[in-house]
Each structure stands twice: as C-alpha cells, then as structure tokens.
Amino acid sequence: MVCVALLSNPKSTGNRQTLPRVRSYCASNPDIFHYEVEHVDQIGRALQTIARVDPAVIVINGGDGTVQAALTELYQGEHFHGRVPPIAVLPNGKTNLIALDLGIHGDPIKALARIVEIAKAGVGDHVVARELIALSDGQVGSRPVLGMFLGGAGLADYILYCRNQIYPLGLSNGLSHFLTALAVLASVMFGLRARFLPPSTRPVRISLIREGQLVGRFSVLIVTTLERLLLGSRPGESQRGNMKLMAVDQTGPALLRLFWASLFRRMGKGKMQGIHLEQGDTIRIEGDRSSVILDGELFQAAEGRPIVLRSTEPVPFLRLAA
Known part of the structure; x- marks a missing residue:
C-alpha cells in the first residue's frame, strides 16, 4: 500500500x-x-x-x-x-x-x-475529525459545494478588493493584507468613499435555524468548521451545531472592540456590543447580491435565492501534532 x-x-x-x-x-x-x-x-x-x-x-x-x-x-x-x-x-x-x-x-x-x-x-494518534460546510441554494437535489471557511458581508468585499485591486500590484502577501486593512479602516472608521477604497457593504439577513436572526450591515462575517475562528475566538460550548459564526457590525466601535479583544485574547470571554458569536447546524444567508467566499471561491445570494449552509458528518484529517 x-x-x-x-x-x-x-x-x-x-x-x-x-x-x-x-x-x-x-x-x-x-x-x-x-x-x-x-x-x-x-x-x-x-x-x-x-x-x-x-x-x-x-x-x-x-x-x-x-x-x-x-x-x-x-x-x-x-x-x-x-x-x-x-x-x-x-x-x-x-x-x-x-x-x-x-x-x-x-x-x-x-x-x-x-x-x-x-x-x-x-496515523492513529494524528487523526482528527472535522465537519465540512455544505453550501447550496437549499433546493432539493442541488449538489452542494463543500469547504471549511466562509467569509461574507464586508469580509467578502474586502477579500475581493484585495484580490482585484491590491494583489495585481505584485506586493508580498503580508504587505498586500496590511494595505487592505488600512483601506478597510479608512472606509469603515472614517466613512471615506473613493474608487480606490473598498465598497460599502450591503444589508444581509443571517438566520440560524432554532437560534434566531441577525439583520444589518456587517464588516465581518465568518462561518467555519475549523477548530478556531480567526482571531482565536470560540463560541460557547453550550450552543448547538458544528458551524461557528462570527458577525461584526459595520461600525467603528465594533471594529475597535474586535481589535482589542483579539489583541488581548478576550474573544469569546463575554458578550461585546456589535460582535455576535453563534453556532449552528443550518445557517441561511439572504440579501440582494450579497457575496460570500467559501475557501477562496465566490458565491452570491440574491432576493429569493438564499445561500444555505449545513454541516456535514465528520471527515478525517491528519494533524501533525499528536
């Protein structure tokens, strides 16, 4: 073998x-x-x-x-x-x-x-189980696309901005991401609008089956089945479902709270205004031309055509550290 x-x-x-x-x-x-x-x-x-x-x-x-x-x-x-x-x-x-x-x-x-x-x-001591995110339009018989990390709302816009406007400059990944972060801060914190800055995000409705809804404009939307969200945050262990969700309101104070909480590793330690940490096994994302990126690939919701996320059965992965 x-x-x-x-x-x-x-x-x-x-x-x-x-x-x-x-x-x-x-x-x-x-x-x-x-x-x-x-x-x-x-x-x-x-x-x-x-x-x-x-x-x-x-x-x-x-x-x-x-x-x-x-x-x-x-x-x-x-x-x-x-x-x-x-x-x-x-x-x-x-x-x-x-x-x-x-x-x-x-x-x-x-x-x-x-x-x-x-x-x-x-491999016995190195095998870990991870669920996948199955993305579909929710229709019976549609073949879902599977991945492990989804960025939506403002985050998807910022990723596309970096991909289409910053990467073509030929800079290193680190510098490209730094310039993107500066542009995002300029547009969100100070309300600046220009062709060379990221666009304003669109309203989006996020429904967690059995857990309610989030509605508004979000500068960050993350759904993942990885062990941790970006910035080290963890939703509460008592919540239902395997998909972890973080949504951050598109306001300057919410972004500042996100920055300081991640800097001092306080994410998930308690509730913070404008930062939503949830967990669920089925999530619907609805909005007019609201983009999401699943593991680098772009998908778009439209009125009457939501994006539906479901967690799969566990899949074996190999982790280097036992």
Missing part, C-alpha cells in the same frame, strides 16, 4: 515556485504516489485513480479552489466507498487556514516529509 497520495495543481500560485522541489522529492521517494491535475474538473478522475492505490493519507497541494474541489469530490464522490483516508493540506495559496488548523505550516517539503513519516509509523 502506498503511504501517501499527493494531489497537486501546478497552476496554483504557490506551486509556481515550489512544485519543482515537490516533484523532485516525490521522484526519489517510493512511498508517495504523485498525481497532478491542471484543472479542478480533473479532480474526480484523479481521486478515482488514487483510490486504486489505497493510500494511508491523501495530501492536497494546491490553492483554495483545488482544496475545495477535492474536499467536495472526496465527500460526495464515493471513490473510497465510505472509507476516506485522513486528509492533509500542504501550506499553499494565499491563506492556508486549513493547513494552519492542522498544524501544517512552513516549508511544504518539510511538511510532506513529516506526513510521510507519520503515515509509515501509523
């Missing part, structure tokens, strides 16, 4: 520099079965082939879109007949949130070597 099956997308941004090293490492390591795809449409066939070699671990090496497509196909494709091996994600792309949640960071070759080491010794 092959220890590790590696699924790579050569066209992802991170792989433009690292893939030659990955190829060289795999060529010299018989414990790795390396399969490359050039488009997400090829992932289904890739996983059919990977299932035949029966790996102990599946590693995804690509950007956010590759990870999302692979998770969707792994969960719904039945290639492994209900026995999906633990999944690992190499640090790649712009955010790496899933990789960070699993303790996988730094140099991708070193991470891959550690994954091979764990696979050869036995």
Whole structure:
C-alpha cells in the first residue's frame, strides 16, 4: 500500500515556485504516489485513480479552489466507498487556514516529509475529525459545494478588493493584507468613499435555524468548521451545531472592540456590543447580491435565492501534532 497520495495543481500560485522541489522529492521517494491535475474538473478522475492505490493519507497541494474541489469530490464522490483516508493540506495559496488548523505550516517539503513519516509509523494518534460546510441554494437535489471557511458581508468585499485591486500590484502577501486593512479602516472608521477604497457593504439577513436572526450591515462575517475562528475566538460550548459564526457590525466601535479583544485574547470571554458569536447546524444567508467566499471561491445570494449552509458528518484529517 502506498503511504501517501499527493494531489497537486501546478497552476496554483504557490506551486509556481515550489512544485519543482515537490516533484523532485516525490521522484526519489517510493512511498508517495504523485498525481497532478491542471484543472479542478480533473479532480474526480484523479481521486478515482488514487483510490486504486489505497493510500494511508491523501495530501492536497494546491490553492483554495483545488482544496475545495477535492474536499467536495472526496465527500460526495464515493471513490473510497465510505472509507476516506485522513486528509492533509500542504501550506499553499494565499491563506492556508486549513493547513494552519492542522498544524501544517512552513516549508511544504518539510511538511510532506513529516506526513510521510507519520503515515509509515501509523496515523492513529494524528487523526482528527472535522465537519465540512455544505453550501447550496437549499433546493432539493442541488449538489452542494463543500469547504471549511466562509467569509461574507464586508469580509467578502474586502477579500475581493484585495484580490482585484491590491494583489495585481505584485506586493508580498503580508504587505498586500496590511494595505487592505488600512483601506478597510479608512472606509469603515472614517466613512471615506473613493474608487480606490473598498465598497460599502450591503444589508444581509443571517438566520440560524432554532437560534434566531441577525439583520444589518456587517464588516465581518465568518462561518467555519475549523477548530478556531480567526482571531482565536470560540463560541460557547453550550450552543448547538458544528458551524461557528462570527458577525461584526459595520461600525467603528465594533471594529475597535474586535481589535482589542483579539489583541488581548478576550474573544469569546463575554458578550461585546456589535460582535455576535453563534453556532449552528443550518445557517441561511439572504440579501440582494450579497457575496460570500467559501475557501477562496465566490458565491452570491440574491432576493429569493438564499445561500444555505449545513454541516456535514465528520471527515478525517491528519494533524501533525499528536
């Protein structure tokens, strides 16, 4: 049995520099079965082939879109007949949130070597369960898209602003994110409006089944099944459901409270005006052209066409730290 099956997308941004090293490492390591795809449409066939070699671990090496497509196909494709091996994600792309949640960071070759080491010794102590977010339009028979991190409302607008206005400048990721944060603060804190600043957010209605509604304009909307939300916050353990939600009102004071609470690790310690922490197993997002981004891919709600999020059954993932 092959220890590790590696699924790579050569066209992802991170792989433009690292893939030659990955190829060289795999060529010299018989414990790795390396399969490359050039488009997400090829992932289904890739996983059919990977299932035949029966790996102990599946590693995804690509950007956010590759990870999302692979998770969707792994969960719904039945290639492994209900026995999906633990999944690992190499640090790649712009955010790496899933990789960070699993303790996988730094140099991708070193991470891959550690994954091979764990696979050869036995993965039992390193397997963790994570639910996925299933995004659909709520209609019977519609095929959902699966992921683990969703940004919506103002956050989706800011991500798109960074992607379309700042990344093309060719700056580093860190500097790009810093400039985006400054632009967001200028537009939210001081009410500045200009073509080179992020747009004003649209009203949105968020419904948590059995838990009520949130209605308004939000500068931050996050839904995730990762162990922690961004900024280290955790909703209360007594709440229902597996999807964690954080919504921050689009006001200067609410953003300041978010900043100070995250800086001093007070998120989730108590209620804060303008910051909503919830948890649920079904969430509806409604609004006129309200955008959400699930693991890097854009989706949009419209009047009469809400976005519906449901948590899936647990899926095995590989965490580097036992």
